[in-house]
Amino acid sequence: MPRLSRGAANESSEKRGNVAEGIDVRLIGPEDAGVFAHVADGVFDEPPxxxxxxxxxxxxxxxMALxxxxDRVVGQVAAVIHRHPDKPAELYLDEVGVADAYLRRGIATRMVERMLAEGRARGCAECWVGTEPxxxxxxxxxxxxxxxAEPFVMYLFDL
Structure with missing residues (x-):
């Protein structure tokens, strides 16, 4: 399955100089649900x-890192910690989204870096993600x- 290694990105977004000024990336919790009232178009597939x-x-x-x-949400990364009885926990990156007006500015890189750090802090041994070819x-x-990329086959079942 596709995996993201424990190492940092080849070149951090800050060093490339393309990070949008004034963009704050942070992990959110239940107490932050109110921020979803101010989400830019394109961050999520559907309105939250x-x-x-x-x-x-x-x-x-x-x-979730936003x-x-x-006070406007312009990007999101959603992830799930998978715990197993027979191997270390894994971090699964489920969704990454950035508003169109904010693309190609290093925001997704910063959000993924934040999520990888959180996964490591919570005991995950590796991270995996899938995307369309x-x-x-x-x-x-x-x-x-x-x-x-790892070879990967996915099946989708209706429930």
């Missing part, structure tokens, strides 16, 4: 619904941590 936000943030293994421009933007982002 309060009940879903509350349920997501209430789960101890669910993590990027803020003032033709999603070049996502693949470029993930290559900062792992040059080669």
């Amino acid at each position: 619904l309060p009940a879903r936000v509350d349920a997501y943030l209430a789960e101890p293994g669910h993590l 990027a803020f421009d003032g 033709d999603n070049e933007a996502a693949r470029a982002l993930y290559r900062k941590w792992q040059d080669e």
Whole structure:
């Protein structure tokens, strides 16, 4: 399965000089649910619904880092800690989204770096993520941590 290594990105976003000025990236918790009232278009696939936000943030293994421009959410990374009875915990990067007006400014890199640090702090041995073969933007982002993609097959079942 595709994995992000424990190392830092090949070159940090700060060194490249393309990080948007004034963007704050932070991990959020249940007490921060109100920030979802100010989300820029394109950050999520669909508008976040309060009940879903509350349920997501209430789960101890669910993590979310948001990027803020003032009080406006302009980026998000959602992740899940998978705990296993037979191996170390893994961090699964579930979603990465940045508002169109904020793309290509190092925001996604900073959010993923923050999430990887949180995964390490919570005892995860590795991180994995999947994306579509033709999603070049996502693949470029993930290559900062792992040059080669893993062979991966996914099945989706309706419930």
